[in-house]
Amino acid sequence: METPANYRYLPSHEWHFAEGDTVTIGITHFAAEELTDVTFVGLPKVGTKVQADQRFGEIESVKATSDLYSGISGSVIEVNSELATNPGLVNSDPYKKGWMIKVKVSTPAELQRLLSVEDYLKKAGH
């Protein structure tokens, strides 16, 4: 699977895709493969404030449970409700249908701190 070049990343495997002041967040296919089949995604409610480098939710698979981190600060304006009934979308389509939250960014400069695809792939050891 291709890791999108126009997304920005955290070393903890979350991707960020910016359109204007809205950033969509999900996890990379490396993370999805490591977790194996996702069975549950715990996401915040619309309106929740998220902070850069802070936990915003959690993800569970048959194998493991792990925290989800945001690379940017802002407030949640949309959550992917599809994941409640079909968490496997994180495995089958991690960069599109498997998205998790959309955040209205409060500090756009934070995006620049995030890893480019090259740096992420290097850090992730791929």
Next chain:
Amino acid sequence: MLKHTPFYDFHVSAGAKLVDFAGWEMPLYYRGIVEEHEQTRRSGSIFDVSHMGRLHFSGKDAATFLNHVLTRNIAEQKLGQSRYSLVCNESGGVMDDVIVSRDVKNWVLVCNASNRAKLVKYFNEVRQSRGLDLDFSDQTESTAMAAIQGPKVIERMADVLPVDVRSLKRYGFESSSFLMTKFTIFRSGYTGEDGVEVVIPAKVAGMAMKMLAGKTDRPEATIKPAGLGARDTLRLEAAMPLYGHELNEETDPLSAGLQWAVDLKKEFVGAAALRKVAESGPRRKLVGLELEGRRIARQGVAIKSGDGVVGVVTSGTFGPTVQKSIALAYVDAGLSGEGTHLAADLNGVATPARVVKLPFFKR
């Protein structure tokens, strides 16, 4: 340095995700845990279980020895029969759970990979201290073992194996030779499905994989490889205990619901301690729990009744076939009845959990 089973080259060529399991580099999955679980329930899967210990006993005192260290009475075990049994310590704690089989010239004991070194040491000590006339050999690394499990496996194996597997009884086995190669076929498994477990010499493993499973990479293949991930979700739905989770040296088999594998009428290591447990009744019991929602209660999660902690989870998963969050847990005996309403403490959130009948899945 991790050990490799004789099927290692197959795992690599099939693109397995490999992990360290009890010192062995083993496939966690090839295509995905849930897909492999479903393939096993729907058709058939082949699992490499060569990491499990295979210990052979023969000689005049072999049966006396085994009856001393095993909870099951093997004096009444027939030729060609396999039986699940436990090895207990003096306090009645479980040192391992094993399958013991009576062959023509010897007894074969299959044990957990994680307990093999411990058992070999312990068995040697017992043999010496009791001065028994016994040949004891560890044949784990000179042989390979595969489990082939699923509803279509017996029909398929009947076409492939030179042994009439259809007439093999559950927990029966047969040793035979084929093309100068000795192999043993057991009708047993660890998935809740019918199937066989096959032991062959290590050097023919590659050929045997092709013969047993055929072309496993076709989408419509009857039998496909499956890893330890699916093996765990399958055994958990079938409520089969896993050493290190439901069983350990501080846990007795009666609390684990395994009284059917313990013969308190005979003498064996741990019998006195277990008779005391049987007399007073276990203080806690292993139960099945069904949780509300999709969250998983994993090993170590506290089980509560109101504000009080009344138990602990030993294994949990989201059951791919039963489509429910399921767990095995030890709870206070008074709260172990079916239908009892308890709660699993998931990061401070009390998630409703109900005691249900085991197994979670039955064919």
